Amino acid sequence: MSDVAFSKPVEDSVPKINDEVAVGEDLGFQRKWWKFETFMWWVIALVLVLNFAGFLGRGPVAHATLSNDAMLVKYERVERTGTPSILEVQFQPNTLGKQQVKLHVSQSVVKELGAQRVIPSPLDTAVGRGGLTYTFSAEEAPGSVQFALQPSRPGIYHFTLEVPGSPPLSARVVVMP
Missing domain, CATH: 1.20.5 (Single alpha-helices involved in coiled-coils or other helix-helix interfaces)
Structure with a gap:
């Protein structure tokens, strides 16, 4: 150096x-x-x-209800992929006077929204008309059915619920990643 x-x-x-x-x-x-x-x-x-x-899920804005003369439906407008949620159907008193009540559920509830189980278990299940028709015991009020959902992929999905003899209820669920 x-x-x-x-x-x-x-x-x-x-x-x-x-x-x-x-x-x-x-x-x-x-x-x-x-x-x-x-x-x-x-x-x-x-x-x-x-x-x-709740605009991104699990909040007051995400919860929604639909109703007609046969049932009241509670669900979440915004859900997350892989996160469990509950879709609840409460039957109106005029529907429960019979021994049984039938509920038609569109195929999207099972396929896209990922119905894991139905609570209580139906007496009978029939496939047809673009979905499933469940038959439940309707001896006592209040009668309600819960669908445990867990969507497997994001998207916007439409579903329809119907008690035969009453107008169907349709809604949309946004499933976020």
Whole structure:
């Protein structure tokens, strides 16, 4: 190695202030960054509010009900892939005067929404008309049936429920990843 002495110190292109190291700044860029950062904080806050409200699942906005003269249906408008949920059908008192009540469920409840089980177990199940027709004992009120659902893939799925002799109830469920 050579023993060359440098006689001139290294000069910094950014001037020192009060004999301290100057780091330089770009105030225009910094202001843009602050605006971007503020915008992102608002986006995060909006996503959190939407999540707690149920727009992304499991909240007050996600719960829905449908009804007609034969039944009341409670379900979740927004579900998550692989997450269990309950679709509940409560039969109206005028439906329960007979020994049995039949409920026709579209195939999408079983196929796309992933019905795992039916509670209580039906007395009989018939396949046809684009779905399943369950027969339940209807000796005492209140009568209700629960379908344990667990969707296996995201998408928008439509389902229909019908008690023979009354108008069908149709709804849509959004399954998110």
